[in-house]
Amino acid sequence: MPTYEPMSFHLETERLLLRPWAESDAAELRALHSERGNGTPTVEYTRALIEQQLTGAATTGIALLPVQRRAEGDFIGYCGLIIGRSTVEEPEIAYELFQRAHGRGYAAEAAGAVLDAATATGRKRLWSTVRTWNTPSLRVLEKLGFERDHVSTDDSGEVVWLTRSLP
Secondary structure, three states, rough: OOOOOOOOOOOOOOOEEOOOOOOOHHHHHHHOOOOOOOOOHHHHHHHHHHHHHHHHHHHHHHOOOEEEEOOOOEEEEEEEEOOOOOOOOOOHHHHHOOOHHHOHHHHHHHHHHHHHHHOOOOOOOHHHHHOOOOOOHHHHHHHHOOEEEEEEEOOOOEEEEEEOOOO
């Protein structure tokens, strides 16, 4: 089994900064999750999620990272690598941004930085799984060179599986 370098947990782009989680991110993460329309998670639940992210990153060498706009310094979402429905060898790229940050190219910019970080770990392929209704996410992945592999179904409907080889 090949071994991989840990991914960088500090990424910068022209407009964005991706960094490790802090307990102070809990309020913003709760607000982001509440935009999903399933209610607002508790502070305790959100703090536990952040703790899981930090522990998981230390164990696997991959992570979801908070995304901040550099000029404004505000938290606008997260982006990174997760095991998700895949494996630590071929992880999934995942991202979620506040609705107010949609349509400005931030997801593609953050995900591009994460692709570079994944390549630097020595990995050869990434996955992403997206609900069929999520056209904006599918467009971001297409821009980044992901290609559809197959579609599966779970309790919440259809999931598109996309993949991208890394250099």
